[in-house]
Amino acid sequence: MSVARSKVLLCKAKAQGESAEGEKSYATVLESAGFSCTQLSVLRFEFSNLEELRVLLVQNLHSGLILTSPRSAEAVKLSLEQGEAGSESIFSNIWKNLPIYCVGAATEQVARNILGLQSCCGSETGNAEELAKFIINEMQSARNNAEVRPLLYPCSAIARDTITTTLEAARIPLQKLTVYKTLPSKTLETDLSDIFGHSLPEYLVFFSPSAVRYVTNVIKRNRQEKSMEEIKFVAIGPVTEQALVDAGLKVSATSRQPDPVALSNALRNMLVTS
Structure with a gap:
């Protein structure tokens, strides 16, 4: 051929x-x-645990959001759309000034376009390992405080442990939730x-x-x-x-x-x- x-x-x-x-x-x-x-x-994607994700998103419990793929941002959007009226407004008020850590420019673009999140950062890192290092550096001063709220990490069912293990080793609290799986x-x-x-x-x-x-x-x-x-x-x-x-x-x-x-x-x- x-x-x-x-x-x-x-x-x-x-x-x-x-x-x-x-x-x-x-x-x-x-x-x-x-x-x-x-x-x-x-690829195609099937989303899961969206109700649990929505509950977490509309409570002021976290210090930031980690998005390692455009699908993670899509899961956030879907969870809010399927929730009660006003969920998206509550989400916007809570998260508008919190850091949204993104892997890659495509993930950041989707987060801005469909979620209206403007406080995105870290997209220049390009992969999970470098993003984890970026987060640690950014949270250095926060870690010195008596209490640090966890970061929220909605991710794939086959997500590697890079983010989790790196942040846990740095004693940065993290709440991980599987929100989609990848299929052909x-x-x-x-x-x-x-x-x-x-x-x-x-x-x-x-x-x-x-x-x-x-x-x-x-x-x-x-x-x-x-x-x-x-x-x-x-x-x-x-x-x-x-x-x-x-x-x-x-x-x-x-x-x-x-x-x-x-x-x-x-x-x-x-x-x-x-």
């Missing part, structure tokens, strides 16, 4: 509240750098077959370990491993990079930040050094 040179397939999910510009930002930046770009919707798109196999049926992309970019798992499962099920030898695998962040390694795939490049410019730079640096 032929390989379409400079073609990039983005394996990412669209987030509620993501602007049209945000959705197209990767394609816009990559195409300006000489790549062609296609997006594959790999119902049309993933068909969509992937359609894309590969025309020509293989030169670059396959993964945004999460879940995307790696579901796409590689389809590839193995359809016995397309031989074709995959022609593709360059690219990861967004170190956790996704490790997922590719664990799947037995060679990582050609890793974008250390989850944003279009960082990905474009990673691809161009790979071309320079190859």
